Amino acid sequence: xxxxxxxxxxxxxxxxxxxxxxxxxxxxxxxxxxxxxxxxxxxxxxxxxxxxxxxxxxxxxxxxxxxxxxxxxxxxxxxxxxxxxxxxxxxxxxxxxxxxxxxxxxxxxxxxxxxxxxxxxxxxxxxxxxxxxxxxxxxxxxxxxxxxxxxxxxxxxxxxxxxxxxxxxxxxxxxxxxxxxxxxxxxxxxxxxxxxxxxxxxxxxxxxxxxxxxxxxxxxxxxxxxxxxxxxxxxxxxxxxxxxxxxxxxxxxxxxxxxxxxxxxxxxxxxxxxxxxxxxxxxxxxxxxxxxxxxx
Amino acid sequence: xxxxxxxxxxxxxxxxxxxxxxxxxxxxxxxxxxxxxxxxxxxxxxxxxxxxxxxxxxxxxxxxxxxxxxxxxxxxxxxxxxxxxxxxxxxxxxxxxxxxxxxxxxxxxxxxxxxxxxxxxxxxxxxxxxxxxxxxxxxxxxxxxxxxxxxxxxxxxxxxxxxxxxxxxxxxxxxxxxxxxxxxxxxxxxxxxxxxxxxxxxxxxxxxxxxxxxxxxxxxxxxxxxxxxxxxxxxxxxxxxxxxxxxxxxxxxxxxxxxxxxxxxxxxxxxxxxxxxxxxxxxxxxxxxxxxxxxxxxxxxxxxxxxxxxxxxxxxxxxxxxxxxxxxxxxxxxxxxxxxxxxxxxxxxxxxxxxxxxxxxxxx
Numbered sequence: 001x002x003x004x005x006x007x008x009x010x011x012x013x014x015x016x017x018x019x020x021x022x023x024x025x026x027x028x029x030x031x032x033x034x035x036x037x038x039x040x041x042x043x044x045x046x047x048x049x050x051x052x053x054x055x056x057x058x059x060x061x062x063x064x065x066x067x068x069x070x071x072x073x074x075x076x077x078x079x080x081x082x083x084x085x086x087x088x089x090x091x092x093x094x095x096x097x098x099x100x101x102x103x104x105x106x107x108x109x110x111x112x113x114x115x116x117x118x119x120x121x122x123x124x125x126x127x128x129x130x131x132x133x134x135x136x137x138x139x140x141x142x143x144x145x146x147x148x149x150x151x152x153x154x155x156x157x158x159x160x161x162x163x164x165x166x167x168x169x170x171x172x173x174x175x176x177x178x179x180x181x182x183x184x185x186x187x188x189x190x191x192x193x194x195x196x197x198x199x200x201x202x203x204x205x206x207x208x209x210x211x212x213x214x215x216x217x218x219x220x221x222x223x224x225x226x227x228x229x230x231x232x233x234x235x236x237x238x239x240x241x242x243x244x245x246x247x248x249x250x251x252x253x254x255x256x257x258x259x260x261x262x263x264x265x266x267x268x269x270x271x272x273x274x275x276x277x278x279x280x281x282x283x284x285x286x287x288x289x290x291x292x293x294x295x296x
Numbered sequence: 297x298x299x300x301x302x303x304x305x306x307x308x309x310x311x312x313x314x315x316x317x318x319x320x321x322x323x324x325x326x327x328x329x330x331x332x333x334x335x336x337x338x339x340x341x342x343x344x345x346x347x348x349x350x351x352x353x354x355x356x357x358x359x360x361x362x363x364x365x366x367x368x369x370x371x372x373x374x375x376x377x378x379x380x381x382x383x384x385x386x387x388x389x390x391x392x393x394x395x396x397x398x399x400x401x402x403x404x405x406x407x408x409x410x411x412x413x414x415x416x417x418x419x420x421x422x423x424x425x426x427x428x429x430x431x432x433x434x435x436x437x438x439x440x441x442x443x444x445x446x447x448x449x450x451x452x453x454x455x456x457x458x459x460x461x462x463x464x465x466x467x468x469x470x471x472x473x474x475x476x477x478x479x480x481x482x483x484x485x486x487x488x489x490x491x492x493x494x495x496x497x498x499x500x501x502x503x504x505x506x507x508x509x510x511x512x513x514x515x516x517x518x519x520x521x522x523x524x525x526x527x528x529x530x531x532x533x534x535x536x537x538x539x540x541x542x543x544x545x546x547x548x549x550x551x552x553x554x555x556x557x558x559x560x561x562x563x564x565x566x567x568x569x570x571x572x573x574x575x576x577x578x579x580x581x582x583x584x585x586x587x588x589x590x591x592x593x594x595x596x597x598x599x600x601x602x603x604x605x606x607x608x609x610x611x612x613x614x615x616x617x618x619x620x621x622x623x624x625x626x627x628x629x630x631x632x633x634x635x636x637x638x639x640x641x642x643x644x645x646x647x648x649x650x651x652x653x654x655x656x657x658x659x660x
Contacts, residue, residue, distance in 0.1 A: 187399030
């Protein structure tokens with residue numbers, strides 16, 4: 001806030017911001033609230049308990065779904081982040097920036113239902129082609145390559161998450177000066193060493209943020225996973241099917257809350273860490289040395 | 297290394313960016329231990345040339361030879377060069393000591409040796425006691441010294457400096473110029489320094505090459521470039537030269553007569569291929585021009601022009617008197633020191649004159 005700004009306008013902006021956050025987070029907080037109710041959703045009487053949290057690990061279906069989701073999230077993150085990083089580096093290097101941005105962000109402009117359906121049809125056709133190829137060659141090892149399952153879901157999730165990873169990493173990369181890479185090369189570093197020693201430490205926060213974001217997106221995702229997953233269930237698909245068929249169980253509320261706690265703690269932790277770091281950097285930057293003098 | 301082998305040789309070097317020719321067949325030879333400056337206007341190709349020598353650009357055609365070896369195909373980390381950048385090239389997440397020792401660490405030297413050499417180099421550039429600071433805790437000049445230390449500690453025999461003083465204020469730039477010159481004399485390696493600042497170039501250079509429009513316009517000792525520019529562009533870029541345009545009316549032996557604003561001027565031919573009727577350029581440094589009243593003592597024949605006084609500009613050490621010739625061409629006379637005599641009123645008829653031999657001929 002500058003010296004001439006209206007203090008009430010400033011406060012109103014903060015109030016507006018908090019209202020938006022509260023509106024967005026209210027459903028999540030409500031689920032958390034229910035998860036601690038002994039009598040579950042819709043009960044007239046609220047009795048505080050942590051029992052449902054103890055039971056979530058005994059719900060075999062939910063735990064299986066959680067394991068699959070975790071596997072998908074980790075695999076997708078491990079593959080998406082290097083791809084997003086490479087894409088961001090390519091973007092910085094190329095002159096055709098508009099084309100790169102368009103290609104990388106294109107998946108965001110296609111409705112998830114349409115993209116998922118398109119991928120479903122695509123994978124089925126590719127799978128049939130490989131099966132046909134295998135039959136012709138008299139081999140069967142290609143039959144399952146593109147059968148709906150873990151691989152196809154991961155591909156779908158990569159397409160979904162890579163634009164976000166690209167943008168998050170690119171934002172951190174924006175402050176990086178490529179002359180530092182050249183300086184490292186002039187010191188004798190190979191391209192890889194220059195990246196690892198000099199550039200990566202400066203964009204690490206962006207890479208970690210993008211990783212956390214990708215993990216969370218994988219946990220959130222329903223449409224793509226439900227169409228591409230094949231024979232297993234993910235956390236979200238279990239929750240949704242429970243909701244549609246029999247209503248959510250108390251353990252599901254607890255599990256949803258648990259995942260939300262983890263996500264909020266993760267993102268909050270990154271934000272707090274980043275803020276503390278930039279404040280510390282600003283404090284360090286204050287006692288800048290006196291103007292240079294000629295040495296004796 | 298054979299001491300007669302040039303440290304740097306550039307042969308017919310071309311660099312194209314699409315349809316833009318940044319370098320157009322540049323030939324250059326720089327001796328070992330020389331302080332060589334690439335001087336020229338912005339966008340002229342001097343940084344492209346330096347970066348091509350350093351391996352940051354691949355030549356479109358032509359060759360780069362360093363210490364007698366062809367290195368055009370090698371990346372920067374495989375060349376015997378180190379580099380100081382204009383600014384922002386220190387590693388912000390490392391301390392000053394970490395920055396200086398980075399290249400030595402890459403060379404897998406023992407940690408103690410890396411530290412000792414880095415500390416010695418910091419002492420050489422006057423930054424002892426700063427080793428634990430981060431780059432953002434240093435002033436601009438100190439940051440450039442760290443860059444110097446980081447480059448020099450590698451022990452390579454060619455140092456490339458890409459406008460290393462451009463981000464510094466005027467006084468600091470002057471101080472650093474002298475420091476660079478003394479440092480080069482101390483370490484004895486080849487320095488190739490890019491700048492668009494002629495004062496900076498004059499201060500440090502053993503030799504200067506003028507680069508403009510992707511071409512090497514002229515090269516020579518700093519004094520020669522300033523005092524006896526061969527090309528019209530050099531005269532226009534280096535120093536404060538008056539440039540006149542005129543027609544050759546006679547060529548007699550070593551003397552050429554050129555008519556400027558209807559007045560004949562005599563100029564040394566300098567073995568240039570010039571014919572009567574040709575349009576040529578003449579240059580004369582402003583400090584060699586004397587401005588006198590129209591009825592004052594006349595200079596030798598062919599060494600003066602009449603005009604009208606315009607104004608004077610006080611520059612501290614010098615005073616510039618500006619006048620206009622009959623065709624509107626501005627001519628400047630620069631004098632050192634101050635005079636109590638009042639300046640002529642604007643519009644007063646005056647005469648500008650010079651000693652024989654001060655005027656220089658340039659042909660296209």
